[in-house]
Amino acid sequence: MQINPSINGWIDKFLNQYGTAVSDYTTDASFFLSCQKSGLIYGYVVNYHLDSNLDDTKWDNEEKVKVGFLATLFALYKKNKDDDYQMFIEDLFQFYAVISKGNFSFLNMVLPHANSYQKLESIINERLQTNDNIVTKNFTHLVTNSMLYIDILAFEYYLNHNTIELDFFKNLERKCLALIMFSLNVKKHKSEYDIILLKMFENSLRYSKVSKVKSNEIIDVVFEGNRSELESLYLYEIAHMTLLSDGIVYDYEQVFLSDLVLKLSLNKNNQNIDYELVNFINKHKKSLPFYNLNHPVKQFYTNTQDNIAKLVSRNKTRLLKELSESKELVKLLGKSTQNELSFEEKKKVKKQLLDICKSIPSLTIFLLPGGGLLLPILIKFIPQLLPSAFNENLND
Incomplete structure (x- = not known):
């Protein structure tokens, strides 16, 4: 049977x-x-x-x-x-x-x-x-x-x-x-x-x-x-x-x-x-997804990193506008490139970034279940693509 x-x-x-x-x-x-x-x-x-x-x-x-x-x-x-x-x-x-x-x-x-x-x-x-x-x-x-x-x-x-x-x-x-x-x-x-x-x-x-x-x-x-x-x-x-x-x-x-x-x-x-x-x-190396050469986390990270880079680039003007209205967020993101943020600082960054994503339709992917996992990738690109915002606010 x-x-x-x-x-x-x-x-x-x-x-x-x-x-x-x-x-x-x-x-x-x-x-x-x-x-x-x-x-x-x-x-x-x-x-x-x-x-x-x-x-x-x-x-x-x-x-x-x-x-x-x-x-x-x-x-x-x-x-x-x-x-x-x-x-x-x-x-x-x-x-x-x-x-x-x-x-x-x-x-x-x-x-x-x-x-x-x-x-x-x-x-x-x-x-x-x-x-x-x-x-x-x-x-x-x-x-x-x-x-x-x-x-x-x-x-x-x-x-x-x-x-x-x-x-x-x-x-x-x-x-x-x-x-x-x-x-x-x-x-x-x-x-x-x-x-x-x-x-x-x-x-x-x-x-x-x-x-x-x-x-x-x-x-x-x-x-x-x-x-x-x-x-x-x-x-x-x-x-x-x-x-x-x-x-x-x-x-x-x-x-x-x-x-x-x-x-x-x-x-x-x-x-x-x-x-x-x-x-x-x-x-089972060829079949075991976790350890083979096509590591799903690596694939996910690489593919998502490319997609987020494109999203950030296409929405650069909107992002810059939103960030200019949130100097605290910019300072915290700048600080994160040099030092580890505290738990409370990380919570502020997450909340304020998600608020910005709500206002930009193309970035609503970060509001989906599991989307919070992508925020570190988004943070990685902000200093590179928006250097003026960081420079201005870090010198305040």
Whole structure:
């Protein structure tokens, strides 16, 4: 019986046909290694924790992620609780019912009279749903799908404690964002792509924002509270992926990773976590969007930079007029080319720039969902294209 993950009933079919073939794991380390090999952690699924073959040749990437996500949840359930997939479905549904108390949209979309299988299909669809606006449609799904693993860790917590609070999601997301910032700070040669990538992660999170993690709190946030072994392994993987964004981990970065292993209380030699990430990248380099030569963030940045340059040039007269009426903004933008702005100064720049964009029809792209990600690119061009405005106001 052919499974189509885009048609109602696919969960029931998959578990009926492959439920008994989902692998058994006795340790967190073996489960995590299999998660690495499956690709779910990287948002690109290539296998499904199965002891038998599955024909997925007709599935697209999102359909593979759907099935990989479900199979990973069931493999975790088998390791922690039971191999009865009907009990698994009920417990998984209850898990999402508990976190739905925060009025998240995905449970509002399910059919009120559907069974647990059908409701879970709607929930999984929503968990994988991406932002399709013209600003973010080219890359957001990569980040969103890789952050699905937070649901795996939350389900583990729920199985071990029989309850879960939304703070678990918020805290873990803050840890991931803080660790990405921490890892980027280690890099001696940060590129503009690294900064944009950080913003992509921020844009994909459900419950947290990177602005809530202050620079002097980064280290404390990463290591605060109790962690399961799976969570520690995932945090390490986040750091390793961040450092590998340019395809290379330098010696001084490896020292940072080795220190992180100790701080997270991991036994690196036993888990062999470095090898599996590098091995997965090498094996799937041509297909893995995040690491191949046509890096979506780089493509997005390059293409968008060219488009914004044209927009700014075409609207130069209007921009100059608007900027001449906002000397505070011009001074702050000038200051940003020399020094780091404070949090409050950044908020002023963003607000005043968006106000200007509202008055220029061609720049309304910055008002769309996700458009705030483009503001750093816009800021980059203003000093170059409007030097007189800066010179006049900086000398006031």
